[in-house]
Amino acid sequence: MSNATKVTRRALFVPALLLLGACCSSKPIARVSPQPAKPSSQQATAASASEAAASSSAINAVNLGDIFFEFDRANLTSESEAQLKKNADWMAVNKTRSITIEGHCDERGTAEYNMALGERRAESAKSGMKSLGVDPARMSTVSFGEEKPFDSGHNEEAWAKNRRDHFIAK
Amino acid sequence: MRSTRISFTTLCIMLLVMLVMPLTLKAEETGEYIAIRKEGASRIAIVLDNLAASEAMQAEWARSLNATIKGGLDFTGLFNLMPAPLNIRNAQDGTLNLASIASVGGDIYAGGSVTKKMGKPMLEMHVSDVSGKPLLDRTYSGEETQLRDMGLRFCADLVELLTGKRSVFGSKIVFVSNRTGYKEVYMCDFDGNNVVQLTSSKSISLTPSISHDGTYLAWTDYTSGKPDLHIRNLATGLKASVGKQGVSISPAWRPGTNTCATTLSFEGGQNIYLIRADGSVERRLTSGGEINVSPTFSPDGSKMAFVSTRQGGPQIFIQDLSGGQARRLTYSGSYNTQPSWSPGGDKILYSSMQKSGEINIFTISIDGSGLLQLTSGAKNNEYPSWSPDGSMIVFSSNRDGRRKLYVMNADGTNQRPLLRMEGEQQQPSWSVSK
Numbered sequence: 001m002s003n004a005t006k007v008t009r010r011a012l013f014v015p016a017l018l019l020l021g022a023c024c025s026s027k028p029i030a031r032v033s034p035q036p037a038k039p040s041s042q043q044a045t046a047a048s049a050s051e052a053a054a055s056s057s058a059i060n061a062v063n064l065g066d067i068f069f070e071f072d073r074a075n076l077t078s079e080s081e082a083q084l085k086k087n088a089d090w091m092a093v094n095k096t097r098s099i100t101i102e103g104h105c106d107e108r109g110t111a112e113y114n115m116a117l118g119e120r121r122a123e124s125a126k127s128g129m130k131s132l133g134v135d136p137a138r139m140s141t142v143s144f145g146e147e148k149p150f151d152s153g154h155n156e157e158a159w160a161k162n163r164r165d166h167f168i169a170k
Numbered sequence: 171m172r173s174t175r176i177s178f179t180t181l182c183i184m185l186l187v188m189l190v191m192p193l194t195l196k197a198e199e200t201g202e203y204i205a206i207r208k209e210g211a212s213r214i215a216i217v218l219d220n221l222a223a224s225e226a227m228q229a230e231w232a233r234s235l236n237a238t239i240k241g242g243l244d245f246t247g248l249f250n251l252m253p254a255p256l257n258i259r260n261a262q263d264g265t266l267n268l269a270s271i272a273s274v275g276g277d278i279y280a281g282g283s284v285t286k287k288m289g290k291p292m293l294e295m296h297v298s299d300v301s302g303k304p305l306l307d308r309t310y311s312g313e314e315t316q317l318r319d320m321g322l323r324f325c326a327d328l329v330e331l332l333t334g335k336r337s338v339f340g341s342k343i344v345f346v347s348n349r350t351g352y353k354e355v356y357m358c359d360f361d362g363n364n365v366v367q368l369t370s371s372k373s374i375s376l377t378p379s380i381s382h383d384g385t386y387l388a389w390t391d392y393t394s395g396k397p398d399l400h401i402r403n404l405a406t407g408l409k410a411s412v413g414k415q416g417v418s419i420s421p422a423w424r425p426g427t428n429t430c431a432t433t434l435s436f437e438g439g440q441n442i443y444l445i446r447a448d449g450s451v452e453r454r455l456t457s458g459g460e461i462n463v464s465p466t467f468s469p470d471g472s473k474m475a476f477v478s479t480r481q482g483g484p485q486i487f488i489q490d491l492s493g494g495q496a497r498r499l500t501y502s503g504s505y506n507t508q509p510s511w512s513p514g515g516d517k518i519l520y521s522s523m524q525k526s527g528e529i530n531i532f533t534i535s536i537d538g539s540g541l542l543q544l545t546s547g548a549k550n551n552e553y554p555s556w557s558p559d560g561s562m563i564v565f566s567s568n569r570d571g572r573r574k575l576y577v578m579n580a581d582g583t584n585q586r587p588l589l590r591m592e593g594e595q596q597q598p599s600w601s602v603s604k
Contacts, residue, residue: 072483072505109523110507110552111597112377112420113477113484115390115397116433116440116461119417142396143417147353147374 063090064099064167067125068160072109074120076128084125087167088132094169098138101125102166105146106159118143125165214332216243217271219254219281221293231291231317232284238321239280245361246329246337246561247584252276268302276300280328291317295324297331306331318363338557343564343600344368344378344387345575349593355389360557360600362575362589368402379430380404380601381423386447388421388430399432401447410449421445422465424474431455431465431474442476455491466511466518475499475509475518486520488536499538506532508553513560519544521552531565533580544582555600556580564588566596 064087067080076084091097103122105114122141130136150166151158218240223232243249257270271279282295291314297306308327310320319340326339338360346353355369355378369375374392381388384404391400391411399418401410412418416435423430428447433440437454440461444452455474456462461484464477475488478496483504489496500506505523512518516536523529529550534541545551548569555564560580567576573594578585589595 108527109505110464110521110529112433112463113461113507115417115419116435116463119435119440120461141416144374147376147392 063087064169066164066166069121069163069165071106071159071163072117074117074124076124080125081128084128085132088129088134091129091134091138098140098170100168100170101139101141102148102168103141103143104148104150104162104164104166106162107146107149107154108159109146111145111147115143115145118145121163121165125167213248213250214278215250215252215274215276216278216280217254217258217274217276218243218251219258219279221281222283224285228284228286228291231314234317235284235291235293235321238318239325241361242322242325242339243328246325247579248329248333248337254279254281266298266302268300271300278305278332287311290314291320293320293324297328335559335561337559337561338600341558341600341602342380342384343555343575343588343598344380345566345595345598346376346378347591347593347595349591355387356595358589365589365591377420377597377599379421379423379599381428381430381447382425382601384602386423386428386430388423388432390418390420399434399445399449401430401445401449403447410447412445412449412451420464422467424467425469425471427471431467431476433463433465442474455489456496464508466509468511469513469515475511477507477509486518499534499536501538502541510555512556513558519554519556519563521554531563531582542582544578545585548585551576553597555598557600558602562600564598564600566598 065083067076067083069075069080070077091099101122103118103120105118105121119141122143126136126139126141129139146162149158149162150164151161221232221236223229240251244251252274255270255274257267259265260267266279278297278299280295280297282293285292285294290311293310295306295308295310296304298304306327308324310323312320322339326336329335329337329339341360342357343360344355344357347356348354352372353374353376354367354371355375356365356367358365368378368387369389369391371391371393376390376397378387378389380386387402387404389400390397392398394413397417397419399412399421402408412432412434414434414436417433417440419433419440421430421432424444429444429452431442431444434443435441439457439459440463441457442455442462442465444455446452455465456476456478458478458480460479462476462478462480466475467473472492473488473490475486477484478487480487481498484507485498486500486506486509487496487498499518500520503522503524506520508521510519517533517540518536519531519533521529522532529552530546531544531551531554532541533544544563545567548567551565551567551569553566557563562577562579564575564577566573568574573596575588575595575598576585577588
């Protein structure tokens with residue numbers, strides 16, 4: 001590796017860390033919980049509302065993570081269980097929000113079978129979240145089969161990323 | 171032991187390459203090789219004469235009809251088509267020179283003329299065998315816009331005369347293409363001509379199926395945000411949909427009825443239901459906690475083949491609609507899906523994902539015997555569908571990189587692309603047209 005490359009990489013290291021840190025830093029939860037502020041003026045309301053929305057979407061992006069599956073399987077792995085716990089925690093805090101769980105498959109196998117498999121994956125997560133105390137009325141499922149891959153590559157690395165449930169807050 | 175004897179390593183590499191190269195070459199040529207071997211073996215040799223036309227206008231019609239007839243007969247894969255030799259006509263009286271037909275190895279002679287009658291084209295066709303015995307003398311007429319239909323009617327008549335079946339002329343293929351950037355349903359003629367876009371959901375439209383009398387189109391549609399069954403009357407445009415909770419997957423019409431089977435999950439589990447053309451549920455056909463998808467019916471509508479994971483990985487089962495247990499059909503391979511019941515009622519086509527990851531098309535008899543592999547060494551070959559007369563198969567293949575539609579004869583020979591179209595095409599379903 002050339003000196004220039006080494007220097008560049010080192011130089012970018014710190015900003016990269018900072019960026020990561022910014023994304024992950026959790027703002028105090030109290031600020032996001034729905035406490036209607038007493039607006040002194042319309043502008044203040046709008047400002048605090050958009051601020052709350054911005055920080056709540058920052059929390060969404062972090063605390064509703066995807067879970068992944070083995071080929072042709074819809075059962076939850078231990079990593080999945082751990083991620084579902086985090087998702088359930090978020091739902092416990094954001095009591096008025098509901099979610100859609102999307103089930104996806106990799107491109108192998110046939111589209112019709114994958115549609116069914118995707119649904120089973122979504123239902124599997126819903127069931128897992130339910131046993132963690134989340135009200136099923138707050139969760140809907142939909143299967144996209146192999147129709148909406150996350151990674152359009154044609155190798156196991158891409159396929160592993162596509163065998164997933166994706167969680168969307170509504 | 172690390173050897174520094176370069177010549178030995180080079181030798182090894184050379185040997186390896188020499189061994190591997192021919193294997194890869196052969197794999198690519200497999201489809202072509204089979205076709206060539208069969209070529210001429212059991213094909214009927216037809217001397218196809220250019221149509222006679224007197225004036226300029228009819229010459230244009232003749233050119234168009236020549237192309238339609240030659241293309242149509244060629245498409246069936248049943249014939250060796252030969253142009254008429256120079257001495258096809260006797261110089262003295264212009265009659266047919268039978269000896270010239272025999273001299274080029276022809277079994278049959280077909281020719282005719284195009285004239286204008288009351289402003290419209292009239293096609294007169296004459297077919298005889300090499301001994302001069304007349305086999306077919308027929309006139310076809312229609313509007314100028316119906317020239318292609320006229321030519322294809324002759325093709326169907328000729329094929330029926332020689333084989334007893336009218337072949338694929340007039341039939342249609344529905345399929346899915348993402349040409350517009352969205353997956354939509356399209357229809358084309360049996361030979362890939364006249365592509366028409368049937369849906370514009372600007373969402374995802376999948377697995378189209380046409381009822382056996384050509385009246386209804388059913389498909390899975392994501393317009394509402396989830397996969398719903400949509401049904402459209404192709405003649406009247408009237409629509410119905412089944413928007414139940416959960417998924418709706420891969421509809422298939424039941425012959426002799428206006429009901430289609432599809433997988434729904436609104437009662438928990440993924441089971442196959444019979445749905446009427448108005449979208450109402452007639453009854454449930456499978457019950458279980460496993461995946462049941464991809465129904466296909468026997469030609470008399472009494473039995474259904476489908477995919478189920480009730481015994482592990484996806485396999486094909488057959489169920490009598492009047493009741494009783496489903497019987498497992500496929501035991502070879504661990505991932506068998508997409509069954510299609512032959513119009514003759516005796517075979518089932520399906521796709522099988524092999525250990526290598528390749529997907530190939532197989533055919534098997536209803537009793538489980540006669541397993542035959544139809545594609546190989548050509549990446550993924552899926553969603554096979556029989557032509558309504560059972561002579562040909564349409565399927566999707568990504569052998570050339572992207573998913574395109576291919577056709578082949580029912581024995582797996584003569585595999586070639588069906589049509590040229592942007593984007594990817596998949597999920598073809600062959601049926602009669604109204």
